[in-house]
Every structure is written in C-alpha cells, then in structure tokens.
Amino acid sequence: MEIKVVHQIMEWNEDHSDEIKAKLREKRVCLVNIMGSPGAGKTSVITSVIKAMSDKFKIGVIEGDIAGRIDAEHMKRLGVPVVQLNTDGACHIEAMSIENILPDFDLDELDVIFVENIGNLVCPAEFNIGESFRVALLSIPEGDDKVEKYPLMFQTTDALILNKYDMIEYFDFDAERVIRGAKEINPDIDVFKVSNKTGAGLSEFTAWLGGRIEESINA
C-alpha cells in the first residue's frame, strides 16, 4: 500500500468545512481533529487508539505535516488507510485540503477519520476543518502555564489529554492549575490524564472517544 502525499492548496477566504460536514454526515463518518504542540504525543496516542478501537470502528488517518511523511509511514504499518498531507510550510491544516483528500478514502468503508494536525498550539485552533469534534494534547514537559498563554486551543477543544503523565514526578507541573484554567474558559471540556507509554488513562479516554464517535455517526 503506497502512501499518498497530498500538498495543501490554499484558497483565499474559502471555508469548505460545511461541505465536508454534509459529506461526512451522508456517509456516517466521524472526523476527529487532533491538535497539540510538536512532540506532545499525537502520533503515539493515535496509534494506541487505533490498536484499542480497530475491532469496533473502521478507522482512517490523515497525517498533517509541514514536510516529510514519517508519521504516515508509521500509521501504514498499522494497516489503516492513511493519507499524508504536506502543508509545505503552512502552520495548520485547512478545510479545503481535507475536502481534496476525502475522495482518496472509501467513505462507505470507514466510521472515523483521525486528522493529526500540524504540531502547533496556536494556529490550528483557529481553523475549522469540518471536524465532528476536537481533541487537544498537552504533555507534562511543556509546563502548566499553557492555558493562560495559548487560550484558544483550550477554549475550542472538546477533550484535553494531559499526556506523558508518568513524567509528572520529574517536572514542576500543577495539573489542577491546567484543569481549572481550561474549565474556566471551556466549562464542558473533558480532561484525561494519560501516559501513552505506560497505558495509564488510555481506557478512560478511548471510552469517551468511542461514545463521541458513535454519537457523531448516529446523529
């Protein structure tokens, strides 16, 4: 299975997210926009989720990267359909790129597409890509002051994963500060303490994720 690499085309001021939503609703496919800083653990968590949920859902992946296809090569080994989207410098994924990519998937054979956005705690939060819902990751080594510094990401996400939680003893990280700050600007946010390395907290997250995917498919 060859990995398809697609380059992002940017069109001034065009929002294609409504068309994407209509298409996905028709095909009963859920699109999950997964965001976070470089190295927060997006690829690793998606990998764990695929392993945990592939008996229940038919899964596809869109790997967003500025350059390269490291993560797509990784996903390919899991046996799921994957498309690599290269933004060629751009700091976020745009809806139009998702619309261009959808025909590369057999949507009748999918329940959910995970979109791994560009590693960036800022810009991706500004752009609706037609997603059913959002998941943001913040890893413990990044520090506990990120809600105050990068509010939009935490304000617009549906779930927040505090990843690399096994590292909490090595870093000065006050999880309650993050949770309190996030809930202040986003009262409905669901927060999960996860160590993708040890597996701790993953089952709570996948239970939540499975529920949201089913809600979305059956809406």
Next chain:
Amino acid sequence: MEIKVVHQIMEWNEDHSDEIKAKLREKRVCLVNIMGSPGAGKTSVITSVIKAMSDKFKIGVIEGDIAGRIDAEHMKRLGVPVVQLNTDGACHIEAMSIENILPDFDLDELDVIFVENIGNLVCPAEFNIGESFRVALLSIPEGDDKVEKYPLMFQTTDALILNKYDMIEYFDFDAERVIRGAKEINPDIDVFKVSNKTGAGLSEFTAWLGGRIEESINA
C-alpha cells in the same frame, strides 16, 4: 493564513527590520531572537543566561506571548528592563511590534535585548524581526524527528539548544539524528546540549552567546 497575505506581511516586515537593524547598530545593541515550541524552556534558559551574564552585559528582555504576562512578571523579578508584547492571537512576533517597543528601552543603557518569541516551532522562523542572530530550542521530550518535520526553524537559526538534556534517559531521543539533520540543512549551526535544570552545558552556551553578542555590538 493564506500565502498571499503571508507574503504581504513579510514584505512589510522586512522594511521594518531594516530600520530596527540600523537603530540597533547606531546604539550598539544586539537583538537576539529566541524561538522554540511551547514549553521548550525559553524563559528558563533566558533566566539562566541573565544570571550568568548580567555582570558582563546590560540586558533587556521582550517577552512575546499571545496573552498574559506570566513570563514578564518572572523576568521583572530579575531586575532587568522587560516589556511584555501580547500578540492577541497572532502566532509570531512581527518586526513592527519590535520597532514600536524599542522606545520603551533606554538603548544607551543596554548591550543586548533578548526577544522571547511565541512558543511555536513553525511561524516565528518565517519572520525577520531585525535580530542580530537567532537561537532555537528543542527539548528532549519533544522527540528527535523535529528537523524533518519543521525544517525552516533549524535551517534559519544560528544556534540550537537541545534543552532538558537531563531527561534523555527517559525518552527515546537520538541526539545525533537531530544534529546530523540540522547540519545537513544548516552547516554553520552550533548545537549545545543543555540541562537548564542541572546547569549542564550552560557555560558552553553562554560562552558562545557572549562571543556573538560582542561581535554584534562591535560590528
């Protein structure tokens, strides 16, 4: 953020960076653009550098953040002149903002201004802010695949700090992969393995930094 707009802003940005450079040359002040992901350790390294170098250089700081003034409050306690620049959502600092801020400093009383850019491994690298040179940080927990994924940052920086190096035993991080990748696209890059927490590697970095500041002031 469409290509057309980025191009316009960059042209506009370039004009102002020339004026900044002229002004700083006249006043013999060096401007250092410090960049990296959220949580890479920019504030902590700047803090250590100030403590190590304040007997030798008169230092000022510009703290760039999307929102808030956590880092500026921190710097203020070190007794250095500091200005907080809030970009109000924007993912990078622009030269015009630096130009607007310079009159807030007494440039006759400064040798160097450290600019802590927005925590972002992508966008800040695209924008010249009139800096004398650049320092990029990559922290060990972020992973060793970042040069391939975010090449521009590594291509355009003068120095690269591999920070949180004390954590290398806990993460699957191949430092040689990063150094090799960075030197491939930027042969003149100087790389420093630093643990700001233990202090390891800081003296090598400050020696380099002091040399570059003097070069810049006496140019």
